[in-house]
Amino acid sequence: MTLTQAANTFEPLAARHGLDHAFVEIANVTKKEIVKKISEDIGLTQLKTKDIVQRTLDAIIQTLVSEGRIELRNFGVFEVKRRAPRKARNPRTGDKVYVPSKNVVTFKPGKEMEELVRKMNPKNLPLLEEGSDADEENNGPVEPVAEPHAQTSAE
Numbered sequence: 726m727t728l729t730q731a732a733n734t735f736e737p738l739a740a741r742h743g744l745d746h747a748f749v750e751i752a753n754v755t756k757k758e759i760v761k762k763i764s765e766d767i768g769l770t771q772l773k774t775k776d777i778v779q780r781t782l783d784a785i786i787q788t789l790v791s792e793g794r795i796e797l798r799n800f801g802v803f804e805v806k807r808r809a810p811r812k813a814r815n816p817r818t819g820d821k822v823y824v825p826s827k828n829v830v831t832f833k834p835g836k837e838m839e840e841l842v843r844k845m846n847p848k849n850l851p852l853l854e855e856g857s858d859a860d861e862e863n864n865g866p867v868e869p870v871a872e873p874h875a876q877t878s879a880e
Contacts, residue, residue, distance in 0.1 A: 789830060801834040 762773035
């Protein structure tokens with residue numbers, strides 16, 4: 726069985742939006758648990774399934790390292806970006822510290838994932854830590870407001 730055949734036999738995302746699926750629960754799901762679920766669903770041994778899952782993850786990593794971007798339709802886009810150097814404060818001492826630039830992996834979820842996440846019951850989700858980029862009404866991340874620009878005589 727090819728990876729494509731194996732992926733196509735896996736139960737569609739949350740029973741295609743019915744959201745009655747084992748992975749919908751909020752928990753720390755491990756690779757081992759994912760492998761077990763997939764192997765049960767498609768009838769492969771856990772050893773073969775683990776190899777397929779690991780090869781898939783390895784291919785994603787290798788593509789990021791070599792190409793800097795990978796788009797997985799109906800899932801999302803992983804991209805390597807450069808974070809600029811900045812000045813910060815040591816929270817313990819209050820001293821200013823220099824944080825050098827570094828490469829980071831970003832993820833932008835696909836449309837289907839975004840829709841499913843929006844449908845989740847917010848009461849079942851953990852709150853972001855205080856001081857994070859969430860608003861007080863638990864509506865999710867707050868987008869920065871653009872600074873109003875000064876009007877010129879040409880406007």
